[in-house]
Amino acid sequence: MEKLSADIQDGRRRGAGAEAAQSASGGEGIKGGWGLYLLGKALRLILLLAAVSAVTFTLVSHSPVDPVRAYIGADILRVGPEQQAQIAAYWGLDEPPLERFFRWVGALLSGDLGTSMIYREPVADVIAERFASSALLMAAAWLLSGALGFSAGIAAAMAHGRWPDRLIRRCCYLLASTPPFWLALLLLTVFGVALGWFPIGLAAPAGMAAEEVGWLDRLRHMALPALTLSVVGIAPVALHTRQKLLEVLASDHALYARSRGERGWALLRRHGLRAVALPALSLQLAGFSELFGGAVLAEQVFSYPGLGQATVQAGLRGDVPLLMGLVLGSALFVFAGNLLADLSYRLVDPRLRERSRTS
Amino acid sequence: MAIGAKRVPAQEASRRGASSEEAALGAAAPLLEIEGLRVSFLQYGRGLQRRTVQALAGVDLSVGAGELVALVGSSGSGKSLLAHAVMGLLPDNARSSGSIRYAGEPLDGERLLRLRGKELALVPQGVTYLDPLLRAGEQALGRQRGPQARSRLRAVFSRFGLPERAERLYPHQLSGGMARKVLVSAAALGGARLVVADEPTPGMEAGKAAEALQALRELADGGCGVLLLTHDIEAALRVADRVAVLYAGEAVELAAASDFAGAGERLRHPYTRALWQALPANGFRPLPGVQPAPEEAAASCAFAARCGQAAPECRAAKPAMRVWRGGQVRCFKPD
Structure with a gap:
């Protein structure tokens, strides 16, 4: 009887050995896994662009606006x-x-891409020029909201249940329920008009030649729109990071870390940051669509000559080629954000890294 | 069942009777002394109703240096809570009373924070206690750094039969047995004097489970005090010096491992004997009935409802833990 059970165990051990060997040789599958993955994504992108352009064109051709x-x-x-x-x-x-x-x-x-009816320039040129100023605005807002939201979320979780946590949470609810255009007007009234710290609109001082516009001017003109735009993104990242970090801190492995004398910020650095940084980053990347939508509103209020403003103009004046170009461009932009979020997980998380190898 | 030479003195002591209780209660100066430990929880029921759930209702035990003490209790009987209480890691809604002393002094506050991860080590249940994003080697080392720590890590891993590549594996790549060995290695690496091991074997095959228990035995032979919390009395008896038995949140008996022999004549509490006789090798006689919740037996002997020898007094008052034939027992009429 004992012999039999020993044999069974031996067989199991051999089975486990074979499994280990399999996972070790799984490295050869890396190339195939990535190739398939990228092919699938490319296919999805093409379908997405086709669907988006068909829907947009149908909508525009039924629009009551006579170009x-x-x-x-x-x-x-x-x-x-x-x-x-x-x-x-x-x-x-x-x-x-x-x-x-x-x-x-x-x-x-x-x-x-055709020629824009209202600007009478090639659509590609209009988009490129507009994108340059919008990209700066969106990048600034993206970084600002990411950094603020992430640190606020961590600070709240570390002070769980105490007043800093309550304060940060309430601020987040307040920000999340604030309409961006209203906030834009508020900022404009306070900092642009009453205090006069920032210009009330445009991307550069009016009447100045393009060559004379310095970096400081650009930054000063970008400050209020970027602030408005970043406010949209702070609350989701902060609340998500807080929740995720609380989960990590209540987990078995955090309890084990505490049993080994780790605590406070050192425990956060070793066990918490890695676990919460990735979800926060992917949330930020997946938020590209809200960023673009927010840019349309913010640029409109601040008369900031970016993609958002061009989109509104193209829509209101029936400029079909420009609108189609912008829609394709923004779909590509949002898709890129989602793809980056997905990629960051596959590259950073060891569990998914393993899966992409074996798949 | 083979009885190790180590445990013979305890066996003799129990034969000599209560006067030489010292031997069975840990001849060495106890590292860990737990007296009357009670742990309860505040639970919110429907609406705003609040109720207290008693999880541990009186646990007394001690662990000496170089000694392995097993606390045997059924699943869900609060063994993990005891481990967390010793480490000072009870959740916020838990209330505990009683005394926990380490090396003769109360274990709390600053002292606990200072000793955790140095002299005190917890060996938790399994892989979920490892950070999924950190490699096994890094986790076993904990806060230790440098080439010296690295080489010690290598030595400890090979001592517990872990391959060298295990250092670079992530928790999801470890088998259950490997993960438990990593956790035991971590305790050994930290240079702990007291190790609390919480259910280190469930879900492992017999061979691996034996290896994990052997690793704990080795820690004890190296001079550590080891408290092993388990539901598996057979496995515990293979490595333990002494065994404490948990029933309805109370420790009901403290016996030498060698007392578990034959038909259980040397055991003191009827529950312990029933437990022993329920094992396949000892008659396979199950005990009818279920354990009560601790609050249901607050004013009587918790075992009275299932006990063959229960007298009226057993249902009227709660017996206290008392020294009996070289061990301890919570019974009015011990055998």
Whole structure:
């Protein structure tokens, strides 16, 4: 009987050995795993862009805005119907929508995004120029909200149940329920008008030549929009980080760490930060869509010439090529954020790293 | 069951009777003395109703240097709580009373903070107590740094039969047995004098479980005091010097491991004997009934409802722990 059970154990041990050998040789699978992963993501991106452009085009072609009227504006009385028809024909608006869509797709595939009706420049140029100023604004807001939210979340969790925790939590609820455009107006009133610390709008002082605009000017003009935009992101990151850190601190492994004499900030550094940094980072990356949406509002209030403002203009004036370009660009931007969040997990978390190897 | 030579003196002492209780109660100066330890919880029921749940209702035991004492209790009987109470890691809603002394002095406050991770070590249940994002080697080392610590780590890992690559593995890559060995290694590395091991064997195959217990025995042979908390009396008897038995949150008997022999004639409490006789090798006679919750037996002997020898007095008052035939027992009419 004893012999038998010993044999069984031996067999089990051999089984365990084979398992270990398998996981050791799993390293060869790395390349295949990553290739498949990226292929899947690329496929998903193409489907996403196709769906987004089809939906956008359908919506725009049913829009009540007449691009010709929007373009001519107040001079509409002085432009006769024949001239309006000519403009429409020049833009190709007299063709059926489906034909226009496929012509646009054909041009897109050959790398041509078309020409903006309102700026009368290639769409790619308009987006590139606008993106440069928006990217700076969004990056500043992104970093600011990430840093503030993350530290506030950690401070709250470390003071769990005491007054700093309650204060931070209440501030977060307040921020989360504040409409960004209202906050923008408030900041504008207080810091722009009453105190006069910051300019009330635009990306550079009015009437100054582009070459003369210094970094300080740009920063001063960016400060209020960036602050407004960052406020949108602080609360989610802070509350999420707080919750996650509380979970970590209540976990078995934190109890074990405390039994070994670790405590307070040292315990946080060793066991907490790694566990909460990743979710916070991925939340921030996945928040690209809110960042973009917030930018539209903030840029509008501060007359900041960025992507957001261009999007509003394109929508209100029926500039289909520009709107399509912007929608594709923003879809790409949000997709990139989500992809980065996913990648950061796969690269940093040992458990997922292992899975991508064996898959 | 083989009885180690180590335990013969205790056996003799128990034969000689209560006058030489010292031998069975730990001849060496006790490292850890627990007296009348009670732990309760505040629980919120429906609405704002608050009730207190008693988990431990009186535990007395001591652990000497070089000694391995097993506390045997069924699953969910509060063994982990005892471990956490000793380490000062009870949750916020727990209240404890009684005394816990380490090396003759109360173990609390600053002293506890100073000793944790140095002289006191906890060997927790398993892999969930390891940080999933830290490599096993780093975790076993804890706060220790430097090449010297590294080489000691290597030595301890190989002593417990862990391969060298185990240092670089993450917890999810460890088998249950390896994880427990990492946890035992951590205790050995810290140079602990008192080790509290909480259920180190469930879920392991017999061979691995024996290895993990052997690792604890080695710690005790090296001069540590080891308190082993387990539900597995057979496994405990293989390595323990003395055994404490937990019933309904109370320690009911403190016996030498050698008292567990034959039909259990040398055991003192009827529950301990029933436990012993329920083992497959000793008759396989299960004890009918279930353990009461500690609050249900607050004013009587907790075992009275299931005891064959229960007298009216057993249902009217709670017996105290008393010295009896070289051990201790909580019974009005011990055998």
